[in-house]
Amino acid sequence: MITYLALGVFLAGAVALASVFILASQVARRGPTPYPEVASRAYRVRLFWFFALGGILSAVLLSALPYAPYANLRLASGPAAMHVDVTASQYLWSLQGSVQSGGKVDFAVTSMDVNHGFGVYDPSGHLIGQVQAMPGYTNHLILQFPAEGDYVIRCLEYCGPGHSSMYMTMHVSKCQSGCCC
Amino acid sequence: MRLAQASGGNLFSSDVFYEVMSIHGSGMVAIGLMAGAALLWHLVSDEIELSVNVNRAVFLLTLTGMLLILAAVMVFGYSSAWTFLYPLPEHPGSGIATANVGAASYLTGLALVVVGFLLWCVDFIRAGLKRCGSLQRLLGLYVFSEPGHGHDDHTDHTTTQPSLIAGTVVAILGLEACLIGALIVIFMLTSLVFPSLTISALVAKNMIYFAGHTLANLQIYVAAGIAYAVLPAYTKRPWRLSRALVAGWLATLAIVMLAFFHHLYQDFAQPEAVQWVGNVASYAAAIPPMTVTIYGGLVQVWRSGIRWSAAALFTFMAMAGWAIGGFGAVIDSTIALNQFLHNTLWVPAHFHTYMALGVMFFIIGAAYHLMPSLTGRHLSEKVGRRAAVMMTVGGYVLVLAWYISGSMSAPRRYMYPLQGTEIFAWIAVAGALVALTGAIMIFKDLVETFLAAPHLNLPEPELAPKQA
Numbered sequence: 001m002i003t004y005l006a007l008g009v010f011l012a013g014a015v016a017l018a019s020v021f022i023l024a025s026q027v028a029r030r031g032p033t034p035y036p037e038v039a040s041r042a043y044r045v046r047l048f049w050f051f052a053l054g055g056i057l058s059a060v061l062l063s064a065l066p067y068a069p070y071a072n073l074r075l076a077s078g079p080a081a082m083h084v085d086v087t088a089s090q091y092l093w094s095l096q097g098s099v100q101s102g103g104k105v106d107f108a109v110t111s112m113d114v115n116h117g118f119g120v121y122d123p124s125g126h127l128i129g130q131v132q133a134m135p136g137y138t139n140h141l142i143l144q145f146p147a148e149g150d151y152v153i154r155c156l157e158y159c160g161p162g163h164s165s166m167y168m169t170m171h172v173s174k175c176q177s178g179c180c181c
Numbered sequence: 182m183r184l185a186q187a188s189g190g191n192l193f194s195s196d197v198f199y200e201v202m203s204i205h206g207s208g209m210v211a212i213g214l215m216a217g218a219a220l221l222w223h224l225v226s227d228e229i230e231l232s233v234n235v236n237r238a239v240f241l242l243t244l245t246g247m248l249l250i251l252a253a254v255m256v257f258g259y260s261s262a263w264t265f266l267y268p269l270p271e272h273p274g275s276g277i278a279t280a281n282v283g284a285a286s287y288l289t290g291l292a293l294v295v296v297g298f299l300l301w302c303v304d305f306i307r308a309g310l311k312r313c314g315s316l317q318r319l320l321g322l323y324v325f326s327e328p329g330h331g332h333d334d335h336t337d338h339t340t341t342q343p344s345l346i347a348g349t350v351v352a353i354l355g356l357e358a359c360l361i362g363a364l365i366v367i368f369m370l371t372s373l374v375f376p377s378l379t380i381s382a383l384v385a386k387n388m389i390y391f392a393g394h395t396l397a398n399l400q401i402y403v404a405a406g407i408a409y410a411v412l413p414a415y416t417k418r419p420w421r422l423s424r425a426l427v428a429g430w431l432a433t434l435a436i437v438m439l440a441f442f443h444h445l446y447q448d449f450a451q452p453e454a455v456q457w458v459g460n461v462a463s464y465a466a467a468i469p470p471m472t473v474t475i476y477g478g479l480v481q482v483w484r485s486g487i488r489w490s491a492a493a494l495f496t497f498m499a500m501a502g503w504a505i506g507g508f509g510a511v512i513d514s515t516i517a518l519n520q521f522l523h524n525t526l527w528v529p530a531h532f533h534t535y536m537a538l539g540v541m542f543f544i545i546g547a548a549y550h551l552m553p554s555l556t557g558r559h560l561s562e563k564v565g566r567r568a569a570v571m572m573t574v575g576g577y578v579l580v581l582a583w584y585i586s587g588s589m590s591a592p593r594r595y596m597y598p599l600q601g602t603e604i605f606a607w608i609a610v611a612g613a614l615v616a617l618t619g620a621i622m623i624f625k626d627l628v629e630t631f632l633a634a635p636h637l638n639l640p641e642p643e644l645a646p647k648q649a
Contacts, residue, residue, distance in 0.1 A: 003521045006512050007588035014505045021501040024479045031486030035418040042480040046425070050472045057464045060515065067517035070453050090274040114269045115382060117447065117524055119592070125601060127521050127590035132448045134382045135268065139449040156524040156592055158262050160274025161195040164596040 001126060069129060071106075074142035080106035088116035088133035091162035093153050095170060101148045102175035107141040109133045116166070117156030123149040130156050148174040183579075183613045187606035190596030196275055198596050199260035206263030207250050207287075210397050211294050213540050215243045217403035218301050218351075220547045224410040225344050229308040235300055242297030249290030257283030262594070264393060265291075267369055267385035271376065285373055292366045298396070299359035302352035309349050313339050319349050321427040343420050346427065347406030350434045351399050357438065358399070362392030383450050387441075394441035401503060401535055402433065404543035405474045408496055411550045412478060415493035416485040420477065429473035436466045443514045447523050456516060463514030467507055475500050491565025495546030498573060499539050506535025509584065524594075526602075527587025530580045537616075538576045545623060552627075556634035564626045568619035575615030582609035 066073065081103030085096040089112040099105050109118045109131050116133040120143060128151075131141035145151070148171075155166035182201055185192035193201070218239075222231050253259035258277035261269045261284065270284035277283070306316075313319040321341045341349075365388040372378045413420045442459025445451045478500045487493055509531030513522050522528070552560050582605040587593075591602040598606035631637075 001588075002518065003527075003588040003590065006518050006522065007584060010509055010512055010584060013508045017504045017508065018501060020479065021497070021504075024482050025489070025497065028482045028485050028487045028489075031484035032417070033484035033486075035485075038483050038485075039480060042476075042483065043425075046472055046476055049476065050468070053468055053471055057467070057511070061460060061464060064515050064517040068456075069516070069520040070449060070456070072453070090272070113272050114274070115266045115386070119524075121590065125590065125599060127525065129520060130447055130523060134386075134448065134450065136382050137448075137450040141449070154592060157266070158199075158264070158269075158594045160269065160272075161199045161260055162274060163199075163594060164190065164195065 003126075069131075069141070071140045071142050074104065078104070080104040080142060082106070083108065086110070086118055086133065087112060088118065088155070088159075088166075089113050090160050091155070091166035093118075093155075093166070093168045095153070095168075099145060099170065099172045100175050101145045101172050103144065105143050105145065107131070107143065108138050109141060110138045111135045114159050115157050116159045117154075119154045119156035120170075121152040121154060123147075123151065125152075127156075132157060145172045148172050183606070183610045186596060187598060187603070187610045189598070195596055196258060196260060196277060199262070199275075199594075200254045200258065202594065203260050203262050203287075204251065204254045207291070208247065209536070210263060210393075210400070211243065211247060211250075213400040213536065213544070214298060214396060214403070215239070215294075215301075216544050217400055217407065217540065218298065220544060220551070221344065221348050221351075221403050221406045221410075222301075222305075223551060224407060224547070225342070225348060228342055228345060229305075229312045231308045232304050235304040239297045239301045239304075242293045242300070246290040246293030246295075246297065249286050249293065251290075253283045253285075253287035253290060257286055259283030259287045261287070264389060265369070266389060267365070267380065267382060268372070270369060271373060281373060285370060288366050288370045288373070292363060292370070295359045295362045295366065295392075295396075298355055299363070302355040302359065305348050305352040306356075309341075309345055309352075312345075313341055316349075319345065320431065321346050321422055322431075324422055324424050324427050341422065343409040343422060343426055344406045346422075346430050347402060347409060350430050351403045351406065353434060354395055354402075354437055355399055358392045358395035361388050362396065365389055365392065383445075383448060386445060386448065387451075390441045390444040391438075394444055395437060397532070397536075398437055398440075400540045401470075402437075404499065404503075404540050405470070407543050407547045408474065408478060408500065411492060411496050411547055412481050414550065415490060415496075416481045416487050418481055418485060420481065426473050426477070429469035433466065433469045436462050436469075440466045440514075443519070446516055446519045460514060460516050464511060467511050470503065470507060475504050489566075490549070491560065491562050491569060492546045492549035494566065494569050495542045495549065498569065499542030499546060502538030502542060502576075503535045506531050506533075506539055506580075509534055521590070522587060524592060525587040526583040526591045526593050529593050530583035530587055533576075533583070534580045538573070538580070542572075548627065552630060555638050556630060557636055557638070558630050558634050560623075560630055561626050564622050568622045571619030571622070572616045575612045575617070575619065578612030579609050579616060580612075582606070582612060 082105045083097055084107050086107050086109040087094040111133040117130055118133050119130040120128050122128050129141055129143045131139045151170045151172055153168050153170055155163055185198055257279040260275050261273050273280040309319040319341050409420045439458055439462035442455055443463045446456055513527055549560050549565055586602040586605045589602050591599045
């Protein structure tokens, strides 16, 4: 799960940042040292820190580019094998079309009333993709289902007091020959 | 809310749960921003002559707006969240008969708060221009051309200060956000009366998030202005103007206006190029704070011999909250990750880290700093330090539980925890209770100190500019 990697990176970064602050608070007791002396050294380090931070962020941005969820990227390797029309309304999902494991599925998502969020959870409860369901627009979410099973559609955009109860089960059946990949 | 959520949604009805959520979001954004603006006003009142009358009007508008928002929620059952995504207020889906009246009351209240902050922004820029003569000087652009820019020249009253630069950037961005915010709020109010009048949901969402994201973000920037004034009082070191500081704030001015697009990553109807602009801007927005203000705060403290009074402690820890929460925000603003984190508990986790453990700490630190000059009495240092520990420990336990739940795909704004995240929901409750206890200790001390104050050194229209 990529989100656990994100959590690990966050925790490592948070601990590193907290350590810097704790260190600074402890070193503060060793003063007072004349400020110009501290500042001139610190601002030389800052230049390095500026370029390091800029470099890290640029590298992450570039390396993450191919993993964006947008349709043109996901359809670059071939068209969708299945198509499902999804219509959201307070507090129901309506899906037209069937889904089988393996091939790309094009979910065409819209809303009858307010903004909703079409979130797809795998059988183990992990979010595998989402897109907003908006009145007046049709958003295309391209997903692939590695295995058959019962997936859960949850609303991921606050849509009124019934928001938490807006979910349904979507069965993904086993790939039949010729329908996928 | 945490208790209601952890208990599986059995404590309140869904209407009440989302009414509480709506008032929490709206109230904290409005109070955080206005409290920060008021503190910055007081802290820079030696430098620029802000109008007491305008600020009284700002206070009255904010107060009236908040009362209307309270009435909208508590009397008329408004529950469409502080984000009021169009057309939700028109179709609240709550079954409450007065919900439309609630929406009108909420939007009117919001409009008053927005107009109030807009007035503050106009007055700040006016007062700054009166001192410095031009916007370029007020923003400190002269540091790139004039020698000796790093030294404060107290004989030249046309020079600017770090707090003034922060306030000016906040005021410029605030003007833009308030104008766009006022436009969409007025449109939605009109649309309530004339439902045939419609607007594209995507355009409305862009306008709402431009205003909402920017105003929420300005809390941290106004707080930075506060830090520039408060921290040096304890480190006994000046926070000087520098080319890096001016460049950082100019970059912030340009970048923050574009970062809000990250709220719309999952709106695939938005042009894709705009999504990437959002990603780049969100990353870039992290650089000025991490290399100028937060870094500068660490340098201020380093080997300074500072005595960790409550004011210094809260201000310093606020910078840590800003840095850690900002890191969580950068992760969420990565498009490839946002598809799995958007609208999960990761989102409230990161913004509570830099709001509750950042902005609120800056405000509390400034309150400890200003109480002696405002009331002639000090807040209790003992209470302050104990509360700081409780709020820090409780606060980080709370947000950590959310980060973990978010990484496990638990949605935000749900009445119940998803299977597997129940334990973290209860841990969040425990953390919130500890943090709340610390906050109540400070609030009690604050009220008692105000009530026992021999005098209240509040500004009068004629005397306001030069009061310490």
